[in-house]
Amino acid sequence: MRCQPRYEGAVYIWLKNNQHCLLCAEPADEHIPICMACETELPWLGDHCQTCALPLTGAGLTCGQCQEHPPAFERVATPWTYSFPLDTLITLQALGKVAIRPPARRTSRAVPATSLR
Numbered sequence: 001m002r003c004q005p006r007y008e009g010a011v012y013i014w015l016k017n018n019q020h021c022l023l024c025a026e027p028a029d030e031h032i033p034i035c036m037a038c039e040t041e042l043p044w045l046g047d048h049c050q051t052c053a054l055p056l057t058g059a060g061l062t063c064g065q066c067q068e069h070p071p072a073f074e075r076v077a078t079p080w081t082y083s084f085p086l087d088t089l090i091t092l093q094a095l096g097k098v099a100i101r102p103p104a105r106r107t108s109r110a111v112p113a114t115s116l117r
Contacts, residue, residue, distance in 0.1 A: 022098060023085050043081045053078050 019028035021035040028035045034042075047056050049063040053076035056063060080086055092098040 022089060038085075043083045043086065045078060045081050050075065052076055055081060 019030075019033050020026065021028050021038050022033045023038040024035065026035050026037075045053060045055065047059045047061070048054060049056055049061065049066055051062055051066040051074070052071060054063045054065075082090075089098065
């Protein structure tokens with residue numbers, strides 16, 4: 001007698017679930033819960049301090065605070081600024097209201113591997 005039911009389909013059927021964007025509730029394009037239109041509108045970090053990632057007006061600069069009092073870390077690697085809608089999503093995840101899996105595939109394109117140590 002078998003205890004487990006016989007299932008001939010694919011094990012990972014959750015990949016076929018339709019994801020909806022966490023920001024606009026439209027169907028997401030891929031297996032991450034943010035659609036391409038909302039992803040392009042995220043607050044991408046442009047020119048920033050090479051140490052603390054504080055937004056600056058020019059590329060390759062270090063902010064005055066990091067020059068006067070160097071922090072205990074060498075570099076911050078982040079593709080976005082901490083502003084709307086990311087701050088809201090992070091708060092919702094911390095409260096357990098949203099389950100977000102980081103989009104590692106897209107983030108790895110935004111942050112070159114050579115900048116990470």
